[in-house]
Amino acid sequence: MAERRTFRRLLPLFLLLAGCKTTNVAERQQALPSEQTELEASSPQPAETHQNIAKAMFPNAPEKTHSADCFRTLRPEMSMQAVVQKCGRPDEEVGSGPVFTFVWHMPDGSSVSIDTPTLEKIGNVKYDKQSGSN
Numbered sequence: 001m002a003e004r005r006t007f008r009r010l011l012p013l014f015l016l017l018a019g020c021k022t023t024n025v026a027e028r029q030q031a032l033p034s035e036q037t038e039l040e041a042s043s044p045q046p047a048e049t050h051q052n053i054a055k056a057m058f059p060n061a062p063e064k065t066h067s068a069d070c071f072r073t074l075r076p077e078m079s080m081q082a083v084v085q086k087c088g089r090p091d092e093e094v095g096s097g098p099v100f101t102f103v104w105h106m107p108d109g110s111s112v113s114i115d116t117p118t119l120e121k122i123g124n125v126k127y128d129k130q131s132g133s134n
Contacts, residue, residue: 050092064088071112080119
């Protein structure tokens with residue numbers, strides 16, 4: 001239940017950061033083609049939006065870790081807030097649907113991602129080596 005309240009509080013912020021705007025049908029029908037083109041041109045790029053969502057979700061997070069070793073000690077019962085306090089704010093949130101996917105990019109080109117359907121408990125943790133390394 002607390003998760004739903006948190007989501008409901010954060011949803012307007014996500015929409016604002018993503019540049020979403022609500023309009024009624026009459027406003028959409030009255031919009032001129034040039035206005036639509038301007039809106040499309042000013043829309044943020046997906047990577048920027050994913051980064052902004054991560055920053056909005058964890059505004060006071062410490063500086064992110066520079067090593068994937070930080071993630072080796074994570075436990076399934078940890079919340080995303082605990083992970084962020086331990087390893088720093090993720091670089092982006094790229095999830096879709098009912099699952100959040102948080103990604104940390106390491107200086108060596110590798111990345112760590114955490115999938116979780118709820119912010120209260122982490123799910124799958126995945127380490128991806130940089131391209132071309134074994």
